[in-house]
Amino acid sequence: MSTRTPRTTNAAAFAAAQTVIPGGVDSPVRAFGSVGGTPRFMERAQGPYLYDVEGREYVDLVCSWGPMLLGHGHPAVVEAVHAAVDRGLSFGTSTESETALAELIASKVPVERVRFVSTGTEATMTALRLARGVTGRNLIVKFAGCYHGHSDGLLAAAGSGVATAALPGSAGVTEAAASETLVVTYNSREELEKAFAERGSEIAAVITEAVPCNMGVVEPQDGFNAFLREITQRHGALLIWDEVLTGFRATSRGAWGLSGEPEGWTPDIWCFGKVIGGGMPVAALAGSAAIMDHLAPLGPVYQAGTLSGNPVAMAAGYATLSSADDAVYAAVQRASDAVREGLVAALDAEGVDHSIQRAGTLFSVAFGTSKGGVKDYADAQGQEVFRYAPFFQSMLESGVYLPPSVFEAWFVSAAHDDAAIGTVLEALPGAVRAAAA
Ligand code: PLP
Numbered sequence: 376m377s378t379r380t381p382r383t384t385n386a387a388a389f390a391a392a393q394t395v396i397p398g399g400v401d402s403p404v405r406a407f408g409s410v411g412g413t414p415r416f417m418e419r420a421q422g423p424y425l426y427d428v429e430g431r432e433y434v435d436l437v438c439s440w441g442p443m444l445l446g447h448g449h450p451a452v453v454e455a456v457h458a459a460v461d462r463g464l465s466f467g468t469s470t471e472s473e474t475a476l477a478e479l480i481a482s483k484v485p486v487e488r489v490r491f492v493s494t495g496t497e498a499t500m501t502a503l504r505l506a507r508g509v510t511g512r513n514l515i516v517k518f519a520g521c522y523h524g525h526s527d528g529l530l531a532a533a534g535s536g537v538a539t540a541a542l543p544g545s546a547g548v549t550e551a552a553a554s555e556t557l558v559v560t561y562n563s564r565e566e567l568e569k570a571f572a573e574r575g576s577e578i579a580a581v582i583t584e585a586v587p588c589n590m591g592v593v594e595p596q597d598g599f600n601a602f603l604r605e606i607t608q609r610h611g612a613l614l615i616w617d618e619v620l621t622g623f624r625a626t627s628r629g630a631w632g633l634s635g636e637p638e639g640w641t642p643d644i645w646c647f648g649k650v651i652g653g654g655m656p657v658a659a660l661a662g663s664a665a666i667m668d669h670l671a672p673l674g675p676v677y678q679a680g681t682l683s684g685n686p687v688a689m690a691a692g693y694a695t696l697s698s699a700d701d702a703v704y705a706a707v708q709r710a711s712d713a714v715r716e717g718l719v720a721a722l723d724a725e726g727v728d729h730s731i732q733r734a735g736t737l738f739s740v741a742f743g744t745s746k747g748g749v750k751d752y753a754d755a756q757g758q759e760v761f762r763y764a765p766f767f768q769s770m771l772e773s774g775v776y777l778p779p780s781v782f783e784a785w786f787v788s789a790a791h792d793d794a795a796i797g798t799v800l801e802a803l804p805g806a807v808r809a810a811a812a
Pocket of ligand 1: 440493494495496497499522523524525584589617618619620621648658
């Protein structure tokens with residue numbers, strides 16, 4: 376029998392998980408470490424809602440950390456996945472579904488080649504290797520507070536769960552790996568100029584989140600991304616543009632639709648994930664043929680994966696991305712605006728000092744930052760973090776599932792209708808009062 380005995384409470388489920396899984400979770404932020412209380416164990420999801428093992432319903436403002444752009448259980452995605460499952464789970468060969476999804480991605484952003492992997496971590500890790508292989512240089516520049524997954528060289532001053540746990544990096548990363556990453560302050564042209572002036576001939580690539588969303592959302596200052604394009608080109612380095620989170624979510628053309636596209640430039644290597652898998656493990660790196668064809672089997676940069684381009688995952692990704700038309704993005708934007716405006720109104724009504732950072736349909740709140748806003752990691756860390764836990768717990772009690780960390784963006788979907796948004800708006804005043812206390 377493949378069915379399991381249902382556990383009746385979140386506490387019981389968490390206790391059982393802790394006996395066999397480190398910390399009871401497979402990704403640290405899920406443990407509720409920074410917000411306290413019992414992590415919710417979900418049993419199913421539909422539209423804008425999650426349902427936990429106790430049968431409680433929550434409006435989902437995490438959306439699986441981004442992938443569920445259409446909402447949970449979208450009929451086109453479910454049907455495509457069922458059809459793919461019927462044909463076979465995995466063949467270990469190429470399938471036409473990979474070509475179809477690659478073509479779809481290349482029709483939306485200016486890339487010529489797409490290589491599928493299973494996680495965003497793999498995509499950025501491979502992007503670094505590719506950049507090193509192409510340039511023959513070793514150093515990578517990353518920005519403090521940006522998160523690019525958990526490969527060794529990218530954990531220094533990383534956002535997301537690393538920021539939530541207040542870790543400077545991670546044990547187990549060798550000094551050698553760390554020494555090949557230069558960490559600079561986000562939005563600081565001066566620091567970047569200095570890094571290139573001192574070590575420009577050794578720098579293979581600058582990797583950036585197209586809009587950082589893992590220290591909360593931090594907007595690139597005017598022209599900052601274009602500056603990254605210019606300085607990397609000037610010094611013969613590549614620009615790795617991490618759109619794992621923002622890709623096909625911030626706008627229909629990702630964060631590139633916010634800054635690169637209007638200004639008419641493109642990065643060298645793009646990284647995608649989340650939405651392109653529609654909830655299945657899919658990520659990708661992409662770019663021009665001239666760069667991407669350095670990958671094996673054509674070129675000397677090795678990369679591989681047993682489940683890369685898995686046909687069921689490809690089906691979910693294709694169904695999601697091909698369903699994401701203008702009406703979907705308009706619905707996501709509308710839901711995002713409604714939640715954000717409700718949040719601001721509730722915070723203003725209670726006089727809670729804050730700033731809101733935005734990237735298309737994505738936004739986040741930072742407490743106590745109205746003066747300078749949040750332009751880098753130090754600003755993000757300097758906010759009144761303590762206000763978030765009571766805020767989060769109050770929202771949870773009212774049936775709204777927020778990211779269990781203040782350093783994350785809020786996600787909505789096209790399925791967030793008036794009823795779901797109404798639940799969020801009703802919950803906000805009480806949560807803001809809890810945050811104000
Ligand atoms: N890059 C960015 C910008 C991300 O937000 C994430 C994950 O949140 C990653 C890379 C890593 O992706 P994954 O968790 O699929 O390894």
